[in-house]
């Protein structure tokens with residue numbers, strides 16, 4: 097299990113985020129140059145977050161986060177140089193009351209350990225704080241693993257965009273939540289969030 101935090105993106109994260117983007121979306125980079133990432137991340141209607149872990153100089157993960165927080169003097173890694181390693185990122189554009197997810201991706205070696213779900217929880221939480229009423233997204237028709245993640249969080253298929261992806265002409269499925277401020281959505285969301293926290297209990301989120 098990786099110990100990681102979720103925090104707002106910083107410009108210094110761009111090279112690592114570009115690596116993840118390239119790996120996750122081969123042939124269809126969401127953005128193509130470092131200046132265009134910077135432009136999008138700083139767009140006032142955009143919110144981007146990263147999942148980040150720490151490696152020491154040897155590329156070995158640091159102590160679990162809670163141990164570092166509560167026993168900093170006992171860390172055997174104390175004093176050794178640390179490298180922040182970005183393992184996933186996600187973002188959305190807030191358009192009126194609609195939080196439209198533009199991307200969510202996790203490094204190959206860090207998949208299936210709850211990080212994508214942690215990012216989605218943070219996005220929905222942030223969209224709720226910003227008074228969005230729905231979260232929407234497009235996903236490749238063949239991308240069943242991402243669709244499974246979204247369905248778990250109550251997204252429903254509401255449309256199909258034919259030949260949406262220009263690099264290979266694949267269709268996109270358009271998915272949307274119910275009103276995220278509604279009692280029924282929030283009750284389901286809080287249950288899932290709690291279950292995720294119990295399963296992956298070393299995550300800490302520092303949002304805006």
Ligand SMILES: CC(C)(COP(=O)(O)OP(=O)(O)OC[C@H]1O[C@@H](n2cnc3c(N)ncnc32)[C@H](O)[C@@H]1OP(=O)(O)O)[C@@H](O)C(=O)NCCC(=O)NCCS
Pocket residue numbers: 120121199200201202203206207208209210211212213214233234235236239240241242244245246248
């Ligand atoms: C989609 C993606 C972000 C999921 O991230 P992840 O960290 O591996 O996912 P998690 O471990 O948090 O899994 C959360 C849920 O997603 C679904 N899921 C993730 N990977 C899956 C897989 N290989 N098969 C089936 N379901 C999967 C499951 O519902 C899972 O819940 P569960 O653990 O209760 O079964 C990741 O696979 C990725 O980066 N893919 C490439 C980029 C991409 O396709 N992004 C989506 C664009 S719309």
